[in-house]
Amino acid sequence: MTGIIRFHETGGPDVLRWESIELPEPARDQVRLRHTAVGLNFIDVYERNGLYQVPLPGTPGKEAAGIVEAVGPGVKYVQVGDRVAYSASGSGSYAEARVMQSDRLVKIPDDIDDNTAAAATLKGLTAHMLLRQVYKVRRGDALLVHAAAGGVGSILVQWARHLGAVVIAVVGSAAKADMVRELGAQHVLLSDDDWVAQARAITGGRGVAVAYDSVGKDTFMRSLDTLRVRGMMVSYGNASGPPPEISPLELSKRGSLYLTRPTTFHFTGTRSALSKAAQELFDLMARGAIKVQIGQTYPLKEAARAHADLEARRTTGSTVLVP
Numbered sequence: 674m675t676g677i678i679r680f681h682e683t684g685g686p687d688v689l690r691w692e693s694i695e696l697p698e699p700a701r702d703q704v705r706l707r708h709t710a711v712g713l714n715f716i717d718v719y720e721r722n723g724l725y726q727v728p729l730p731g732t733p734g735k736e737a738a739g740i741v742e743a744v745g746p747g748v749k750y751v752q753v754g755d756r757v758a759y760s761a762s763g764s765g766s767y768a769e770a771r772v773m774q775s776d777r778l779v780k781i782p783d784d785i786d787d788n789t790a791a792a793a794t795l796k797g798l799t800a801h802m803l804l805r806q807v808y809k810v811r812r813g814d815a816l817l818v819h820a821a822a823g824g825v826g827s828i829l830v831q832w833a834r835h836l837g838a839v840v841i842a843v844v845g846s847a848a849k850a851d852m853v854r855e856l857g858a859q860h861v862l863l864s865d866d867d868w869v870a871q872a873r874a875i876t877g878g879r880g881v882a883v884a885y886d887s888v889g890k891d892t893f894m895r896s897l898d899t900l901r902v903r904g905m906m907v908s909y910g911n912a913s914g915p916p917p918e919i920s921p922l923e924l925s926k927r928g929s930l931y932l933t934r935p936t937t938f939h940f941t942g943t944r945s946a947l948s949k950a951a952q953e954l955f956d957l958m959a960r961g962a963i964k965v966q967i968g969q970t971y972p973l974k975e976a977a978r979a980h981a982d983l984e985a986r987r988t989t990g991s992t993v994l995v996p
């Protein structure tokens with residue numbers, strides 16, 4: 674039997690329950706993976722609370738590291754005994770073990786430990802999408818980064834600095850501000866302050882090239898106001914709730930802005946796109962350009978407590994659930 678977190682109805686963190694299930698044998702192109710570390714992501718909250726609909730009962734989780742225990746027919750990229758990590762569009766990583774498609778798995782390089790891989794695969798591939806694909810960041814570009822001390826944010830800040838960007842970070846507390854300065858952000862603003870005016874002042878009134886907004890409802894409209902003419906608004910999350918509906922005229926009157934709402938899985942859908950992005954991420958981690966911040970770990974059985982802390986803005990960096 675395998676221990677697994679499940680929810681039978683959507684709601685607050687207390688809908689998450691520890692249960693046991695029997696795993697099937699891996700079918701064609703599938704593997705059975707024994708998890709050693711599971712990554713917590715805000716999307717797990719959206720699925721648990723019903724913002725994103727999933728079939729019930731559900732098991733959250735799209736990111737983990739582990740060892741391949743068994744392979745089904747036709748598996749190409751991994752073999753039994755391989756140490757692997759994944760960022761998968763299908764949920765189910767909050768489990769001691771799972772059966773899943775093999776084409777989402779990437780081998781973990783020897784110099785990266787399992788907790789780090791589970792903390793950085795989905796989040797690092799998201800940073801790759803944001804900085805290298807949605808908008809190709811160039812040296813000197815001014816970028817606004819919300820939730821900069823968070824899981825994705827802490828990787829995004831370091832990667833953006835590596836690319837030579839000017840990072841204007843927004844965070845929720847003075848302690849988080851210190852952390853983000855240490856990660857290399859040149860300007861750190863507090864979310865309770867007038868960060869629109871401050872970001873415009875930092876850019877000499879011109880505005881930022883890109884605003885990376887994962888907070889959504891509370892910040893979306895103000896993030897638009899930080900952009901330069903023909904700047905790009907990247908709305909990629911809803912930590913405070915979904916962003917408002919807007920008319921295209923809002924983009925026109927602020928200076929012919931671009932607006933996009935990207936999802937990582939659409940940028941790593943093919944094996945070659947996944948391998949290329951993962952290679953770039955793991956190389957930067959190996960070279961020390963990105964130091965993954967694991968702010969806290971919890972036993973997997975206590976996933977509800979981890980969710981409550983994430984939603985209450987009490988976590989920093991990535992969170993790892995230990996099976």
Ligand SMILES: NC(=O)c1ccc[n+]([C@@H]2O[C@H](COP(=O)([O-])OP(=O)(O)OC[C@H]3O[C@@H](n4cnc5c(N)ncnc54)[C@H](OP(=O)(O)O)[C@@H]3O)[C@@H](O)[C@H]2O)c1
Nearest residue numbers: 714715820823824825844845887910911912913936937986
């Ligand atoms: N589109 C994609 O493909 C994709 C992929 C991965 C993640 N994401 C998004 O990226 C964001 C970050 O994900 P993560 O897992 O790394 O989480 P995280 O950033 O570690 O945690 C969320 C942070 O958002 C900030 N926040 C501001 N207002 C909040 C509110 N009302 N409630 C909760 N948090 C609030 C908090 O930081 P402060 O206290 O500093 O404000 C909080 O720590 C999420 O919105 C997630 O959905 C999107």
